[in-house]
Amino acid sequence: MARRFASVSIDLDSLWCYHEIHGLEPCESEKEDIIHQFAMPRIFDFFSSLDIPLTLFVIGKDVRRHRRFLLEASRLGYELANHTFSHTYGLRDLSKQDIREDIKRGHEAIGELSSTAPVGFRTPGYNISTTIMSILAELGYAYDSSVFPCPPYYMAKGAVMGWRKLSGGKSRSSMALPQTLIAPTAPYVASPRAFWKRSAEATKTPVEIPICTLPGLRFPIIGTSLHLLNAPTFKVLYPTLKLAHPDLINLEFHAIDFVDAQDLDHPRLVEHQPDLAISWEKKKERYSEILRVIGKDYNYLTLKDANLALDLRHDFLQ
Numbered sequence: 448m449a450r451r452f453a454s455v456s457i458d459l460d461s462l463w464c465y466h467e468i469h470g471l472e473p474c475e476s477e478k479e480d481i482i483h484q485f486a487m488p489r490i491f492d493f494f495s496s497l498d499i500p501l502t503l504f505v506i507g508k509d510v511r512r513h514r515r516f517l518l519e520a521s522r523l524g525y526e527l528a529n530h531t532f533s534h535t536y537g538l539r540d541l542s543k544q545d546i547r548e549d550i551k552r553g554h555e556a557i558g559e560l561s562s563t564a565p566v567g568f569r570t571p572g573y574n575i576s577t578t579i580m581s582i583l584a585e586l587g588y589a590y591d592s593s594v595f596p597c598p599p600y601y602m603a604k605g606a607v608m609g610w611r612k613l614s615g616g617k618s619r620s621s622m623a624l625p626q627t628l629i630a631p632t633a634p635y636v637a638s639p640r641a642f643w644k645r646s647a648e649a650t651k652t653p654v655e656i657p658i659c660t661l662p663g664l665r666f667p668i669i670g671t672s673l674h675l676l677n678a679p680t681f682k683v684l685y686p687t688l689k690l691a692h693p694d695l696i697n698l699e700f701h702a703i704d705f706v707d708a709q710d711l712d713h714p715r716l717v718e719h720q721p722d723l724a725i726s727w728e729k730k731k732e733r734y735s736e737i738l739r740v741i742g743k744d745y746n747y748l749t750l751k752d753a754n755l756a757l758d759l760r761h762d763f764l765q
C-alpha cells in the first residue's frame with residue numbers, strides 16, 4: 448500500500464453551536480436534533496457508497512441525545528473522537544483544572560459508546576493551546592487535530608467578530624492563538640513547550656495533524672469551502688494540494704455541510720451560513736467528485752489509523 452493517506456473527519460456540531468457562534472437566541476430543545484436527523488443518515492449512506500471510513504468528532508454533552516446515530520457509527524467501524532464535553536469556544540481561556548475536567552467528561556461520555564476509548568481530540572473553533580496539548584498528553588491521547596493554519600479563515604472570522612462587537616451583538620466564538628498560523632501544515636509531534644513547533648525530543652505530547660489547507664494563501668480545504676469548488680476548479684488546484692500534502696490529506700467537514708436551507712427552514716441561520724443555500728444534491732455531487740479524485744492517489748483511513756501508519760514517533764525511538 449502506498450504511503451499516501453487521506454482522512455475524512457466530521458465535527459458533529461449541533462444547531463445550538465451555530466446559534467452560539469452567530470449570537471442568535473438559544474434554540475429550542477425540539478429543534479436541536481435537526482442537523483443530526485438530516486445529516487447523519489446522509490453521512491452514513493454517502494460515505495458507505497464511497498467506502499470511506501470516517502472519524503467523527505463528538506460533543507460529549509450531545510451523546511445521550513444522539514445515542515442511536517452514534518451507536519450506528521460505532522457499529523460501522525467509524526472512529527469516535529473527542530470534541531470536548533461542552534464545546535466551549537474559549538476552552539483555552541479556562542483554568543487548567545476546568546479544561547481537564549471538560550476533556551475528561553467528553554472522554555468518558557464518548558468512550559462509553561464503543562469498546563475502545565477515544566485517542567483523538569479536536570478543540571472547538573480550532574482554538575488549541577500548549578496547556579490543552581499537555582492535558583491530552585496526560586490523558587494518553589495519540590493525536591490532536593485542531594491546528595488550522597489558514598490566514599483567510601481568521602481574517603474573515605476577525606472581521607465578523609469585530610463587526611458584531613461594534614454593532615452590540617453577542618457571539619461566544621473566540622479567536623485562535625496567532626501562533627497557529629506559523630504551525631507546520633504537515634503532521635508533526637508537537638513540542639511540549641509550544642504546540643505550533645515540532646518537538647526535538649521524545650515526548651508524550653500528541654501528534655498534531657493539521658487541517659488541510661492549500662499552500663500559498665493557505666486556502667481552506669474543508670467542507671464549507673469544498674462545495675464552492677466545482678470539479679474542473681478542483682482539478683486545477685489538486686496538483687498543488689498533492690505536492691503540499693504528500694503523506695496525508697486531512698479533510699474536515701461539519702455535520703451542517705450535509706444539510707441545506709430546505710431541511711433547516713431557519714432564515715436567520717441561513718443569513719449567517721450562506722453555504723446552506725447550496726442544495727444537498729449539489730453538495731453531494733461536488734464532494735463525491737473531489738473525494739474520488741483524491742482516492743485515486745491516497746488511501747482513505749481514519750485519523751487514528753493514519754496516525755499509526757505514519758508513525759511519526761518512530762524517529763525518536765532510534
Ligand SMILES: [Zn+2]
Nearest residue numbers: 458460571572
Ligand atoms: Zn465544533
